[in-house]
Amino acid sequence: MSLREKTEWIAVDWGLTHLRVWVMGAGENLLAERSADQGMGGLTPEGFEPTLLALIEDFLTDGKTTPVICSGMVGSLGGWAEAPFQPVPCAPQSTASIVSAATRDPRIAVSILPGLSQTAPAPDVMRGEETQIAGFLQSNPKFDGVLVMPGTHSRWVHISAEEVVSFQTFLTGELYALIARQSVLLNAVAIDGWDDAAFEDGVSEAISRPESVAAKLFSLHAAAQLSTPAPEAARARLSGLLIGMELAATRPYWLGQNLTILGAPKIGAIYARALSLQGLQAPVFDAAPLTREGLMAAYDSLTAPAD
Amino acid sequence: MSLREKTEWIAVDWGLTHLRVWVMGAGENLLAERSADQGMGGLTPEGFEPTLLALIEDFLTDGKTTPVICSGMVGSLGGWAEAPFQPVPCAPQSTASIVSAATRDPRIAVSILPGLSQTAPAPDVMRGEETQIAGFLQSNPKFDGVLVMPGTHSRWVHISAEEVVSFQTFLTGELYALIARQSVLLNAVAIDGWDDAAFEDGVSEAISRPESVAAKLFSLHAAAQLSTPAPEAARARLSGLLIGMELAATRPYWLGQNLTILGAPKIGAIYARALSLQGLQAPVFDAAPLTREGLMAAYDSLTAPAD
Structure with a gap:
C-alpha cells in the first residue's frame, strides 16, 4: 500500500x-x-x-x-x-x-x-497547551499536582483527577525576548551563552525582592556602561530575575506540591534549576511529542464505539 | 543687530x-x-x-x-x-x-x-537628567529630598546640600511601550484614553503584590479574550501595574520624604496620582525648560571670572 x-x-x-x-x-x-x-x-x-x-x-x-x-x-x-x-x-x-x-x-x-x-481567581486562557496536557495524562493518568509549562507564555497548571483545576499564565518568555532584544539592554545581554552563578543570583534576588526587578534590569545596562561584565552572565541574570519573579508569584503552586515540567529540554532544565534552588525536584518532560499524543487521544475518543 | x-x-x-x-x-x-x-x-x-x-x-x-x-x-x-x-x-x-x-x-x-x-548600592547611570536637576536647583537651591523623574527610564534621585546623593533608575516607561505596542497585549490595550479607577487598582495591586505583575499582565490579554473590557481601562491598568511595581521598589525613596516630580506634565500627573494614593503630595515641575536652565547654569559657571 x-x-x-x-x-x-x-x-x-x-x-x-x-x-x-x-x-x-x-x-x-x-x-x-x-x-x-x-x-x-x-x-x-x-x-x-x-x-x-x-x-x-x-x-x-x-x-x-x-x-x-x-x-x-x-x-x-x-x-x-x-x-x-x-x-x-x-x-x-x-x-x-x-x-x-x-x-x-x-x-x-x-x-x-x-x-x-x-x-476566577483571575481571567486566563490557553490554546494548544491543553492538548499537551491531555498527551501527558495519557501516559500519566494518575498525576496529581502541578504542571509547569515554560515557553513564550509560561503556565502553571493544577491537575487533579484528570482535570485542570486552575492555571496561571505569565508573560515571562515574551518579556525576556522584548527586553533582551529590543530594550536598552540589547548591548548588555548576549544572544547566547550562560553563567550558572549569575542565573542563581538573579533567581534568589527576585524571589526575595520581586518589586526590585525593574530597577535591577536597568542596573544590567548601567553595569555594562561602567565596566565590562560578561554579556553571557548578564543574559543568565536577566533570565534569573524574570523566572525568579515568576517563582515569587507562583509560591502557592509549588510550595509542597508535586511538580512536573513540560517544555523544551533547554528551558525546562533552566526552570528545574530555579526550582531546585528552592529545594524542589521537578522532572522535565520534553513537550515536543506531547501535542501529537494529545491529538491521538482526541482521535481515539472521537472514533471509539459508542457505549 | x-x-x-x-x-x-x-x-x-x-x-x-x-x-x-x-x-x-x-x-x-x-x-x-x-x-x-x-x-x-x-x-x-x-x-x-x-x-x-x-x-x-x-x-x-x-x-x-x-x-x-x-x-x-x-x-x-x-x-x-x-x-x-x-x-x-x-x-x-x-x-x-x-x-x-x-x-x-x-x-x-x-x-x-x-x-x-x-x-553602590547598585550600578546606575544617567546622561541628560543631571542637567535638568542642575536647572531645577538653580531656582530651588535649598531643595532637600527626592526628585522623581518619570520618562522612558524613570529615576528617583536623592538630593541633599545641592548634591546628588544616590539614585535609582527603572525601566518602567520602556517596559510600558514594549508591552503595550509589541507584546500579546497589543490588541487589549488602547493607544490612548484613560480610566482612573483601573489605574488606581493597578497601582494598589502591584504595590501589595509586586511579584504578581507578570501574571496580571497576561490576565489583561485573557480578559480581552473572554469578554470585551474597555481597552482604555486596560491601558490605564497596565500603566498602574508598572508604576505600582516601581513604587513598591522605591519605598525608601518616598516614605517620609520630601518629593518633587520633574517630568512632562501628563506623565508627571500620573505619577503624582499614584503617589497621592499612598497619601503623598508631590508637586509636578515641567521638565521641558529645565534642560536649558541647566545648560545656562553651566555657561555661567564656565564664563564666571575666576576668584
Missing part, C-alpha cells in the same frame, strides 16, 4: 507562528511529519485551507474523506473557525466541544479542539 | 532620539530655538558636526568662535566625544569635567557635559 492509501487521519498543531502536521495510519502508526512557518497569525480566514492542503495534498485520496484534527491558536477568534474556550475545572480535552471548520475540498473534514478558560 | 551678531553661545540637548538647540544672546536672552529628530542613536561619530551645523549655520559668524555646550547621550561612548561619568555623591553639574569635542569648523567650540554614575 502507498502512504496515500495508508493514511487514516491527520493531526495538526497550528499555532501563532508555526504549523505542524502528522500523517497517521491505522493503529497510531506515524506515516509522515511535516511543518511550515505559516502560523495562523499571518493568515486570513481564506488562507487556512490552501495552506494546509499544500502540506498534505499527496496524502489525500479522491472520493475519500480524511479526518483532520487541529489544536492551537487556529481555533481562536480570527482563526479558521472559533472553538469556544471550555471553562475550568474540566478535562483538558473536550472532544464533545470540537468544532468543524468549513472546507471546499471534499477530501478533508477538519475539526478544531477548544482551548481552556478561567474567570 | 542681526540675530547672527547677537548670538553669544548655543545650548544643545542631544539625546538618543532628539536634538534641540537654543541660540542664546547676552544676558540669558533666548534668540531662537530649533529641534530635529536626529538623535545621537542614529549618527556615526562623523555625523555630529554636520548635523549640528545644519541647525545653527545661520547664527555663526566668520572669524568668531561661538561656544556650544551640549548635554545628554551625545557624551556617551559612541557619541561625539565621551564625557566620562562623574561618580555620586557629587553636584549634578561638573563644568570642571566638561569635555571638548573636535570640530573642523573654526566657528564653533563644542563642549559636552558629563553624566553621573553610581557603583
